[in-house]
Amino acid sequence: MNQTRISKRFQQLREEGNPGLIAYLTAGDPSMERTPDLVLALERGGADIIELGVPFSDPIADGPVIQRGSARALKNGTNVAKVLEMAKRIREKSEIPLLLFSYMNPLLSYGFERLAVDAVAAGIDGCLMTDLSVEEAEPYVGSLRKAGLDTVFLAAPTSPPARLELVARYSSGFVYLVSRTGVTGEQDQLSDAVAPLVANTRKFTDLPLAVGFGIATARDAAAIGAIADAVVVGSAIVRLIENNSDSPELEQKLEALARELKQGALSAKKQ
């Protein structure tokens, strides 16, 4: 099977010995027109992979910041088809890996077979659904895999070894490690659960391991960059978008945030 842009990027990072930065933003927030430019700004700042959030009306895994971002995107009329159009526009200018990040129902409603075809055509590289457990995954992700898309699953501090093994087996591209119990959102201190989770998951897979949830600053990124293959930042980005949605300097500010986070991650290369 051909490597996706996600795998290629991780291979490149591995060869350089650098941790990657994965940036989440909700597609359609603050507007569908601006999303492609915001992605390009994050890329200029040093983001290696983009998680393109497809908003859902009832985001149970998200804290208030991403809940508000999803609500704004929905109000703007964002749906799966429009997110794929945004991806196409991004692809006109960039080869940055794109991961659709959503909940089951919007994608289920679109239809997974149709999604597999249309996502590949739009230049999407993979999918992650936060409320899709590996136990339920088989009927849905088969068509995505067949189309050559990566399927990323989450592992959590509450996952015992048997589940880590399952999650690793079902994932391709990378495994997303949730740093702590809880919903998405910034926090003051990184959880003690991260290091053991990285070490335990590593026993079951050679896939890159990305750590997210609660990572907001360059200092956090440095701590994660020292132990994992990539750092995922979401709420801090969505908050910056929220606070600067009318500002002509939004792109500049996003680029600066991405640069700061990437420098943070790089400052503590894997020992």
Place this chain on the structure above:
Amino acid sequence: MITSQPDAHGHFGPYGGRYVPEVLMNPLEELEQAYLLARQDPAFQIELDDLLKNYAGRPTPLYFAKRLSANLGGAKIYIKREDLLHTGAHKINNCLGQVLLARRMGKKRIIAETGAGQHGVATATVCALFGLQCRVYMGEEDMRRQRLNVFRMRLLGAEVVAVNTGSRTLKDAISEAMRDWVTNVGDTYYLLGSALGSHPYPLMVRDFHSCMGIEAREQILKATGRLPDSIFACVGGGSNAIGIFHAFIGDATVKLIGIEAGGHGPELGEHAARMSGSKPGVLQGAYSYLLQDEDGQVALTHSISAGLDYAMIGPEHAWLADRGRAEYTSCLDKDALDAACMLSRTEGLIPALESSHAVAEAIRRAPDAKDQIFLVNLSGRGDKDIDIYRENLKDLDEPDTN
């Protein structure tokens, strides 16, 4: 004989299952293990039966509604009196079962969601009984329309947290409760109140409520010498309905009729009648029929009764419907109100607005059902709804003239 049991992963046919963030997968597995062990443990069942009998007031009577039946001139209508149960609705059955389980699991903090407030009150009650910390999430809109129950929960020592996201009703309260659980999963037990959510909740909630059907089956056989022709129960998530249906699923001659909220009418957003044309989807942990728009966003719902105002039907009901073992219909707000008035005046029973939906369908069908026996699950009493009754029955609420 038709039976209805989930598979090893909690699927009723294609429905149910576990669609949750990974953080909750292991806690759900632990909960399932704890429940399956408790279910086999005679000591657990003895303690639960004692509480159901001496604390909650089981068995509840089966009452022949003689004047109502005579007025309608058709079916003989029997009423299962869950309204007489402690706290005023069937919800306490499940709360007693789950609180014993939470105690076995060593959890010190209980969280719950509530729509009409009956599950919240029942949860606050069992937490008071066992000295456990209790937090109940409730939509702001539901807090407004069920103020009495908000106060009851606080009087019982529970903390009621207002949820002001989305439609500010049950769905949003469940989302907040799930976010709390995801965050505090180590010491917290999520006491889910309907036959909804991820496995094992739909199974567990159904089992704890199945006493209603088991009692009713014996009672009606004793009273009439035969099984009923039709059983009527309202369906929000579907806990009272599955509880009374379950003992009769193997009795092919007994029609099982679930009544959903028809609200103001058939337009999307104006009702909560999932079985009238919605397609299956995933919400809050389960796959089942779901009211949604063409983009897969969950639709807003409306019902005069907060307890039926939810976008998804419980997965076992979806399966019973697909197999034709149960039928689902809906009742408009105004018909539920009319039914409540008729039951109040012919039998002296003021029903909860949820239960009125079941009463309404029985009233509609009774005249054409001569010699038939109907069984209606009166899942709760109407005290909590007095403000809504007053708002909608203004002619009864004139200021005193003398």
